[in-house]
Amino acid sequence: MQLTFLGTGSGVPSKRRNVSSLALSMLQERDEIWLFDCGEATQHQILNSTINQEKYQKYS
Numbered sequence: 001m002q003l004t005f006l007g008t009g010s011g012v013p014s015k016r017r018n019v020s021s022l023a024l025s026m027l028q029e030r031d032e033i034w035l036f037d038c039g040e041a042t043q044h045q046i047l048n049s050t051i052n053q054e055k056y057q058k059y060s
Contacts (some may be wrong), residue, residue: 001025006045018045025051 007018009049019039023046026032033051035042 001029004051004058006042006049006050017049021045023049023051 004023004025006021006023009017018041018058021038021042024034024035024036026034
């Protein structure tokens, strides 16, 4: 299980911080990735993370 912080900013993004969003990767346990508190532009943050795009698209 792995928790990835995709954004830790407030409701307004800045150049260095995106609005809040989290990804809980449970690939070994359930072959799933859960997204929590997804704000604007979370998909852009996923592209810059280590999250496997194929797994994300499967469950989005």
